[in-house]
Amino acid sequence: MDTLFAPATAPGRAAIAVLRLSGPATAAILAGLAGPLPPPRRASLRRLRHAGAVLDEALLLWFPGPASYTGEDAAELHLHGGPAVLAGVAEALVALGARPAEPGEFTRRAVLNGRMDLTAAEGVIDLIEAETTAQAQQALRLAGGGLHALVEGWSGRLASLLARQEALIEFEDEDLPGALDDTVAKALAALSAEIAARLDADAGAERVRDGLDIAILGAPNAGKSSLLNALVGREAAIVSARAGTTRDIVEARLILAGLPATLADTAGLREAGDEIEAEGVRRALHRGEGADLLLAVLPCDAPPDAATLALIARRPCLVVASKADLGPPRHPGALPVSARTGQGLDALRARLESEAAALAPASGAALLARPRHRAALGDTLRWLREAADAQLPELRADALREALRALGRLTGQVGAESILDRLFAEFCIGK
């Protein structure tokens, strides 16, 4: 197996740059570069030399396998920041037999060496990509094996349920406890209820991971683009007095209650003047369908338009009375906001934050962050219900087995290959 290296810190000028090394030749390479190995897991200052030249004065950490991140012999080199030092050391490492790592290769090795299961590996990806604190916490829980622990607990209980069911089949003529059938049925119901509750409670976890999607809809020239710019604090969308200026969707990112959100400004809802605008309207409505939250904009300087009112009637919206500096709101319950004067902006932001908090899991214990997690648990639950309804003991046992197998997909037992491929393609170098 090759020995890999990769920078673990972002490229560019910085005080230090960390290089990570993993593989069977790690010890030999370290010795070649820095002399005798330091004690394991203890930082020591060493001078790095290669081909007669001093490359850097660096902190060196030596992690003998299997007690390392990858499960192999591994090391970290804390170098002085700057591209020249990094390039020099990298060149020396290649000369000593290491090769640059492919994206995700360190974590792939950790998974292959059993240091991490699939759910934990997914947590690491999310951690690297986490933009906000809520995301980072959730990712940390995954990387710490929170989901793994939960699933292990369930599979343990399911396995013992199945074992009891099997006893009824294999050993009919032994005297088994009389109420065994009953206790299986009760334990089965309890487990189903628990998994169902977790699925309900964690419905928002995917939103924490992917961020909230908020769409702004309204009539042309209702002030949607001005509202977007005021909320994100910059000129993200082109604003003009001309109706139909925004034809495609303009997106801007903002943080709401610790959650990342995408705010999308859309084309105004009206009979389109041309084909391009018609396509814009179609996209606006489509975007509205998929959004977590809709901002319906009704300007104070014009009567409410039919298209926006229809939208409000069709699905729950946060109704904003824009251009509040031009008059009173014309829709009951609408929040008056003026992008020009800043009136009502704080109130709107507060409303958005409370909506965001309501959409994201309240418990802070959400673990089922990926569609794959929910799908596997959903399957598990379906098989458990099937088991509860089964008319014959062998059919119940069969359904319990399938449930266990579905649960196994969560920590990666079957069909793992395509998941691994996608998972590792998503990785940045080093971690």
Next chain:
Amino acid sequence: MGPFFDVVVVGGGHAGAEAAAAAARCGARTLLLTHRLDALGEMSCNPAIGGVGKGHLVREVDALDGLMARAADAAGIHFKLLNRSKGPAVRGPRAQADRALYRTAIRALLEATPNLTIRPATVEGLERAPDGGIDAVLTADGARVRAGAVVVTAGTFLRGEIHLGPERRPAGRHGDPASLGLALSLAALGLPVRRLKTGTPPRLDGRTIDWAAVDPQPGDDPAEPLSWMTDRITGPQVACGITATTPRTHAIIRANLGRAPVHSGQIQGPGPRYCPSIEDKVVRFAERERHQIFLEPEGLDDPTVYPNGISTSLPRDVQEAVIASIPGLERARILRHGYAIEYDHLDPRALRPSLEVRSVPRLFLAGQVNGTTGYEEAAAQGLLAGVNAAHRAGGGTDPRVLLRTQAYAGVLVDDLTTQGVTEPYRMLTARAEHRLRLRADNATLRLTDTGIAWGCVGPERAARHRAFAAAVADALARARSDVSTPAALAASGLAVNQDGIPRSLLEVLSLPAATGPALDAAFPWLRDLAPGVRAQLEAEALYAPYLSRQAAEFAALEREERLPIPEGIDFAAIAGLSTEMRQRLDAARPATLGSAGRVPGVTPAALVALAGHLRRAGAPTR
């Protein structure tokens, strides 16, 4: 030079008898060597054959034209279909046999087998050819018999040691000497050896049992035969009895635990969890006040009774006190005391799926020597080893294997050769992931065609099988195409959901309401079906909705089962396999990707790496 046989089988127990008969049926000139002719087909423990899981194996051995089921039908004195209230997939036929009649039946079947020679001889050694394989066996009387392939079925004879309280003595089965020369010869092959233990209860004199004080347990009437070739059981039938231990029994055992070899440390090998000794039961299930005991007569003319459920190695005086504390057995006389036996078995992971030893060409091992327990497990291995030995002696190199998706016998061999054993291995239906398909009642449909292709099925069974298989196929096709509307079904008195959806008869049969005279009135052709054919139709209908949902997964699994791993594969050369995974795979040497997935501790990630490697051309070998 010495005489030459295509196949030489060493040992005449359940594995040896099936191996010899199967090899001979396949056309190999076969020699069966047993140390005593009158011990052929000896039932050394419980006189019962079959049960849940085990009954499935018996029917599979039968479907490949083996001996066990036919002998049990000839010798059976008490038949019972277990799990009768459950679905057909988990029903297990069982027969209690008269031990003497069973030996007679097995010997008669063996003696009637063409191509088979039986000789009494103790095998003292195996002779190795220059290629490391076995090409001759040496007997105690100085004979040398050359062989194209050798099947060794050494049972518990390898370094067998009997424990009875503080007494210990070397032994094989009761009354037989331990097999020293053969043991040494096998040891010289350098095969991995492990120790196991098993036990047996004291045997009682049935004439001293108070039968009025125990619950009688009659057999089924009519009895369901074990063999598909047997139409009716004609022998006389007897009842068994049920009694139980008492709190006084448990007190006696507790007071003497220090004298039990298992608890005093005298015995080291692990015993079977599913068949604990009575002292184990009392310790591990301290809260139980009674443990059930089945009193099983060992024969019609034999007063010996086997008290199933109280296997023990407690000292003789304790066994006597224990028996006297049990209702109905107060005055029962012990004919032979119970004992525990420790013995060596060979780690079956050293075997190919053909049961040939990987490192010793042309040597096959079958039965208890591979770490299994039970006559049925031994018989199934024996039959497969015999078929493979005959094939090998004839120059064949591809193993003749049953898949897990196909047979319990396939599950058995795959479990043994890839997982090894940690306790004496017993078949359970829970081991078969395709349990709903592998029914005892459809063994012939699953396996007889394979047996015909292998050459181990005789013409009489082959003809009967073909007629039956055709009748079942016709009935299934007709039931699939016989479609009725809900209104028509309701008019015939069958209560179905009035949803307007037309249903095939196969779908109708899966409904709970579809029984009784109304069904026969609506589909008169059902009445004309032979009972066996109709039973197949009903079982298929019952499980069809479940099986069809798993069809895609089943197909994927079968593909994995069929993706071979080259024999000499170098696991160390596969990128992405950790040292631990390499060691596990190296120990098991799985033959297919499916088997690799069942090697304990092998992670999905390791399988992914292995699968990727197999798909790339030119897997490196060493």
